Amino acid sequence: MNRRDTLATLSRGAALLAWGSLFGAVQRPARATSALPRGEYPFTLGVASGMTRPDSVVLWTRLAPRPHAPLGGLPDAPIDLRWQLASDEAFSRGVRSGTFTARPEHGHSVHVQVSGLASASAWFYRFMVGDAVSAVGRTRTAPAADAAVARLRIALASCQHYEQGAFAAHRDIAEHDLDVVLFVGDYIYESSNPRYRLRPHEGPPPQTLAAYRARHATYKLDADLQAAHAAHPWLLTWDDHEVENDYANDQSPSGMRSDEFLARRAAAYKAYFEHMPVAPSMAPHGAAMRIHDQFTWGRLAELWTLDSRQYRSVQACGEPGRGGGRVVSGCDDLGFESRSLFGAEQEQWLARGLAGSERRWKLLGQGSQICPGGIDSPLGRRIYSDGWDGYPRARERFLDAIAKARNGNVVCLSGDVHRHLAAQLRSHGNQRESPIVAAEFVCSSLTSRGVSEAVMALMRASNPDIVHGRSDERGYALIDVTPDATSCEFRATPFPAKPQAKLSPQASFVVEAGRPGVATA
Ligand SMILES: [Fe+2]
DSSP states (O other): OOHHHHHHHHHHHTTTOOHHHHOTTOOOOOOOSSOOOTTOOSOTTOEEEEOOOSSOEEEEEEOOSSTTSGGGGOOSSOEEEEEEEESSTTSSSEEEEEEEEEOGGGTTEEEEEEOSOOSSOEEEEEEEETTEEOOOEEEEOOOOTTOOOSOEEEEEEOOOOGGGOOOHHHHHHHHSOOSEEEEOSOSSOSOOOGGGOSSOOSSSOOOSHHHHHHHHHHHHTOHHHHHHHHHSOEEEOOOSTTTSTTOBTTBOTTOOOHHHHHHHHHHHHHHHHHHSOOOGGGOOBTTBOOOOEEEEETBTEEEEEOOSSTTOOOOSSOBTTBOSOOEESOOGGGGOTTOOSSOHHHHHHHHHHHHHOOSSEEEEEESSOOSOOOEEETTEEEEETTSGGGOHHHHHHHHHHHHTSTTOOEEEEEOSSSSEEEEEEESSTTOTTSOEEEEEEEOOOSSOOOOOHHHHHHHHHHOTTEEEEEOSOEEEEEEEEOSSEEEEEEEEESOOOSTTOOOEEEEEEEEETTSOSOOOO
16 A cells, blocks of 8 residues: 555544554543534544744644534534654654644644654654544655755645646645645635636635635645645745735725725635644734745755735736736836835845855745746737736846845746746846846646636747746646756646546756756757
């Protein structure tokens, strides 16, 4: 039985198993402060891990026997559970265990940060409450900060509209031997498009905490997504659909008042926190939640997860009464110096980090395509105002910080635009005399529809910096980092209508250490 089969078997079979008869060493869970409803299985949403550091990792689950019921079908009272972490899958070599009180005010979510672990090691973990035992998850700690490391394997993924396809890519991710999954946004979609609906969301677009919890539960109930979480630790940032399409800071494209929208954003961020394997310290304060962060993989790589939604300036060239992104030819405010995608504080934090990092590779995970994607037309160049094209001065500052990265070797890992894309990042985009400062790999969506191939062909023709761009297939990117090179294999399937859809390589690219940009033979 391979690892995935084992995880799946445990996930299904462990529901109300008398676990102690199989593993005599397992202690009974601590007595719950409030009894779980009898006979109900609380681990329906699976398990996950993340925030992998040299000596710690975060373990996640959420107790929800009936995930679409208020409070997941649980009473409005705290519930104690037990967690275990071991170095073997049979839990015969237990390393750590403890109790955690899942509180109703956090939707009975569980975020356990286990510290003091050995670096560069694989671990197995599970949770127990009453007689119920969760699926077993596998995770790993990062190598020590000063360790020489031969390899880092990442699955880069984004944009998983539940209604628009099966999560076949997550099954593929679960079956690969990886160090981490890097998810760069649109984990849930708040909105629907009836034209492309293969399986329905549980309700209308969420506005309240209860409704965002139900939306996250719909996604987390997917068996393939659960498998990808159980198989690897995840590092995450978000984009817009975790709250509302095209939102910018406190501005809703649907014209809500800013205070009303911030109340919605607070509900969305709280539900996001409750459903993700992020550190307990990241719990939001009202409508504020810091998600941008920095991770290391020995001396091989430093990885930043960046937030391009919470602090951004509103889209340029707006029409009165209509917010969000649109296709524009330009306007006065487009080039304003003060407009930012990351916000001034995050911009400066990142620039300092890039200038100071002595690690071999600098990887930047963030929500949108950085290289120019505008389309030339007889009436001039047309750009989409919600992406980096709509923030030209901020992009210049971003690329300047990248150009000043110590020892170079910057690779940007992006999402959002629903196309597999490899590109050169130049200080001045599409200008051949301008130096290439970095490579960019954008992963296609897991499921969400992309632009037509006709539009994609125009985009390729209008942007010579694009080395590869295809929007007709769904999937993710395998990123393989070694001291000599960072490679990218775009994995894809034409249309994941069924969970059994098979992914295969669409194209592969390499960035050689010391030579910025995508190598073009
Ligand atoms: Fe998306």
